[in-house]
Amino acid sequence: MKILKKTFLLIFSFFCAIFFSQTLSSNLDKTTLALGEVAVFKIQILDLNGQDVQASPRNELLPFHFEMVNDSIAKQKDIYLRSVKFAVFEEGKFTIPEIQVKVGDKILKTIPYEVEVINTAKKGDQINDIMKNKEVELNVQDYWDLYKFYVLVALMIIAIIVLIIGIIKYGRKRKSSPVVTTNQTLKDLEKLRKKNYIENGNFRAFYVELIDITRTFITKQYQIPADVLLTDDLIDYMKNTNAISQENEKILEDIFLRGDLVKFAKTIPTKELMAKDFTAIRDFVKRSTKDIEAENLRNVSITELSDADKSKNRKFK
The missing domain is CATH 1.20.120 (Four Helix Bundle (Hemerythrin (Met), subunit A))
Known part of the structure; x- marks a missing residue:
């Protein structure tokens, strides 16, 4: 009789663990990126049973090397889904560390990921213009429109200098005449x-x-x-x-x-x-x-x- 009771308790505990515990999973769609290429990192939590979820604020989930493109959060009674789009603009290997998420009173953690960022451009690659450059002949009016501001400023500066010299030179003479x-x-x-x-x-x-x-x-x-x-x-x-x-x-x-x-x-x-x-x-x-x-x-x-x-x-x- 005692054996049956113990067996029943073990089975009951097992089913409680299955039906009342939360499951956290994470996913990174790419581990090798080109410079500036966008990747997606996702966090999913199931079986919330209406419990509160606490994580890093928007656009602050990943380290500073990762440039945030979009950070979206969707939460329902039994599921929490966070999708982060990011890009990296430096060559090298970077780590997305384990991220802690608090569900109710429990702390759940993701697994860490390593991302390698490479420069896909090769030395000596030829860059072709979409359109050939056109030569345009400029006349006097065109040059005036381009440089008239600088000419006017230069003339103004010269006029101010001449005025100051005149005041210093002749103003003193008049005052002491x-x-x-x-x-x-x-x-x-x-x-x-x-x-x-x-x-x-x-x-x-x-x-x-x-x-x-x-x-x-x-x-x-x-x-x-x-x-x-x-x-x-x-x-x-x-x-x-x-x-x-x-x-x-x-x-x-x-x-x-x-x-x-x-x-x-x-x-x-x-x-x-x-x-x-x-x-x-x-x-x-x-x-x-x-x-x-x-x-x-x-x-x-x-x-x-x-x-x-x-x-x-x-x-x-």
């Missing part, structure tokens, strides 16, 4: 007049600003370092350079010396004298262009004499 410097100084003097230092008897502030404006003007207009020289040194410098006419030198000398006396409280000028000095400086600024023209003429004459001397020396040699 005698007329510009004169006009700017006249504006500064007008601002000084509107402060009413003369009317209010503020002689010290008047002479400080008047002389500062004049020193700045002389520095820019005559290239004399008037902004850093002391009064006596500046007067000697002007006399030695001859850049300023004697008439203008005398006016500047008197006003600069008087300004020093006023700043150090050694003298108190009248309003009439302050107005006279203001007018004298303004007139000097207006006349300065004549000094510049005279200096330019002197430089031209010196250059011509120097060239003449050089030519004489060559003749004597």
Whole structure:
């Protein structure tokens, strides 16, 4: 009786294993591939009995050497089917490792596969064109259409370079030209007049600003370092350079010396004298262009004499 019970239990267990266990199978349709040739790898699971199947996400089932073409999954109550199309673009041997699939609480594994990828092209193979190349004659308009963009860009770059050179070369000259410097100084003097230092008897502030404006003007207009020289040194410098006419030198000398006396409280000028000095400086600024023209003429004459001397020396040699 006991023997019959054991036999019945064994048979029952066997049939349960057959009818209630899952069956996993895998298949690779090709193990030798040409470069870029598409192959298909399939996984099939039977007898699911509605259990959940967990595997790698789409397009991540195979290693990175395998370029995914398509990854499709079909699942029903009792069957799971996954079909992966792939290609390999490197020569060599590559392995599809065993892949784990979780069904319910069980882990199922596929068998590994080895794939060999070969280059079917042979050295020296002749490649024939489908159609022969045709020669097409291009005219001027065709060449213009092909290269007009590059020509326009090149012309634009040249124009920008010329414009920049012009601004650097001529812009500086205009900003530092005698007329510009004169006009700017006249504006500064007008601002000084509107402060009413003369009317209010503020002689010290008047002479400080008047002389500062004049020193700045002389520095820019005559290239004399008037902004850093002391009064006596500046007067000697002007006399030695001859850049300023004697008439203008005398006016500047008197006003600069008087300004020093006023700043150090050694003298108190009248309003009439302050107005006279203001007018004298303004007139000097207006006349300065004549000094510049005279200096330019002197430089031209010196250059011509120097060239003449050089030519004489060559003749004597």
